[in-house]
Amino acid sequence: GAQAPAPRDLLTAATPVMSRLAQELGETVKLIVRDGTVALTIAVADPGLESRVTARAGARMPLHVGSSQRLLLAHSPASVLRAVLAGPLDKRTARTVAEPDALRKSLEKLRMTDSTQGHGEGIDGVGAAATLVRGADDVILGALVAVYIQPGKAAAQLQRIREAVANAAESISAWRLPAQPD
Numbered sequence: 157g158a159q160a161p162a163p164r165d166l167l168t169a170a171t172p173v174m175s176r177l178a179q180e181l182g183e184t185v186k187l188i189v190r191d192g193t194v195a196l197t198i199a200v201a202d203p204g205l206e207s208r209v210t211a212r213a214g215a216r217m218p219l220h221v222g223s224s225q226r227l228l229l230a231h232s233p234a235s236v237l238r239a240v241l242a243g244p245l246d247k248r249t250a251r252t253v254a255e256p257d258a259l260r261k262s263l264e265k266l267r268m269t270d271s272t273q274g275h276g277e278g279i280d281g282v283g284a285a286a287t288l289v290r291g292a293d294d295v296i297l298g299a300l301v302a303v304y305i306q307p308g309k310a311a312a313q314l315q316r317i318r319e320a321v322a323n324a325a326e327s328i329s330a331w332r333l334p335a336q337p338d
Contacts, residue, residue: 166297167199169331170289174201174300177324181302181317185324186211187289188225189298190232193239194218195225198298209282209303220259221248223266223274224286224301230266231288231296237263251276270325273318275306282306285318287325300325 170187178185178201187199197215202208219229219240229240240259247254251274253262266272270290275283283306286299302321309317 165331166289166291166328170199170300170328171201173324173328174199177201177300177302177320178203181304181320182208183302183304183317184209184211185321186301186303187298188217188228188286188301190219190228190236191216193236195228195299209305211303217278218246220245220254221252222278222284223272224284224299225278226253226259226262227266227269227272227286227288228296228299230263248278249276249280251280253277271318271322273314283309283314285314285321287322288329289325290329300328 166187174185174187182203182205184203185201186197188195188197190196194216197211197213200211200213202210217225219225219232219236229237241256243256245254245256245259246252253259271285271287273283273285282303284301284303286301288299289297291297300321302317304317
């Protein structure tokens with residue numbers, strides 16, 4: 157993650173917020189950025205519990221796999237959208253959106269929002285809630301994501317996770333970090 161092409165100010169702003177969020181939720185929290193046509197995890201906060209989803213800095217995921225990555229894709233430049241839609245579109249689970257038409261429809265909906273929540277698209281049984289992190293001039297710097305074991309989560313728990321991630325991402329964005337060149 158330290159070798160990733162991410163602004164140091166973003167990591168400085170995000171790290172304490174991510175740590176608090178991971179402890180509050182008891183879930184793993186990660187910060188992802190777009191690196192070409194993939195999502196790159198640049199930081200991870202671990203709640204220190206045995207029963208949790210793990211993540212590691214430096215991990216890469218195709219931008220179409222999972223709602224968190226698709227949120228970044230939906231807000232990417234047209235050239236990135238074209239490159240991803242040109243494929244190939246890996247299908248990791250039965251829930252992975254890997255058909256170009258279905259992906260386009262999903263991206264149209266995600267373009268209208270800064271937050272999303274989904275499950276089972278990259279790994280069966282794993283859910284994620286994500287909210288965009290914005291810098292100066294509302295430029296998208298990345299997404300804050302909480303990942304969790306989906307089975308057994310009540311609707312109220314999922315809503316609490318979604319809201320906590322959105323509030324934390326807003327807190328990071330409040331720093332109004334300088335925009336970074338693409």
